Amino acid sequence: MRTRKIPRRSLALAAALAALPTVAVASPAVATTPGAPPVRFVELPSSPLPSDHGQRTINVTYRNDSSTDRTVAPQVLVESPANGPFLSPSSIRLEVLAPDGHWRTLPLGNQTGTLYTRLVPAKLVLHGHHTLNEQYRLTVIGRAPAQGTIEPRVALYA
Template sequence: MPFRNRRIRFTLLALAVAVTGLSAAGPAVAATPPPATSQTRETEPPTDFVDLAPSPLRAEGSRHVTVTYRNSGTTTVMVAPQLLLLSPDAGPYLTPADLTVERRTGHGCWVPVELGSQTGTLYTDLTGAQRRLDAGETLTERYRVTVVNPAARGVVQPRVALYG
């Protein structure tokens, strides 16, 4: 039997076994939702935002921005700090090439933060920034914003996303 025919027969046999196995398992398996994992939790949208004080984007040098949020509740919450970099209403709109954003790690190093862009607003990603915050704990995240294009204008709007 030529090699090509054996490969086709093997593929068809494997497909038949897979289909038979699924039909034998019945609709209960198909209806069972996947287990809740941290990955599914991270993809859920925030339920609310807490806006912090905005400030103008400085065209010269670097600027430090601190995002602070205290969980004054009695339960653990999931939060994510975020920076929005808002363009002027009349443009020109900010682009990721106009500035750099860095986040300070717990070891004191500055690491680059990628920026997303939508309709003239640049923003830091929420998914990778999520933190569990126990009752009474405070989140403090430090950022450094450096304008690369001296013509860039806008507003820095720090905020905290709340989940669940």
């Protein structure tokens, strides 16, 4: 049987690549699996939708009173009037204040007249006895219905 010598660099690279998945899985970034649904929501005070071209600041605050870390995700829902007209994502601009002090526009999902921010990109680990403080800015663009509700909440994961 014929044998072949493998250069040491190739062996070192193969060993490093084989170790990568183990390192990624073992890192303590998120305590839940990506597809796991929230176990419950903490509803925060709602407010009415501002009128045309109106702007509203929304503060999302949640304290983890536990001594253990908890995976959470802030979310903002914008509810249309019960009987329409339904809001569209082009009617609303929602921004979040980034850690660098700049406002970053968030994409909005739309389902049955409810606009919402996505949970998965917002997931983070909130350490025990720490407080989550997120600030959002909602602007009504163009002609949106004068009725509607802004409903912030925090998703809690197991």
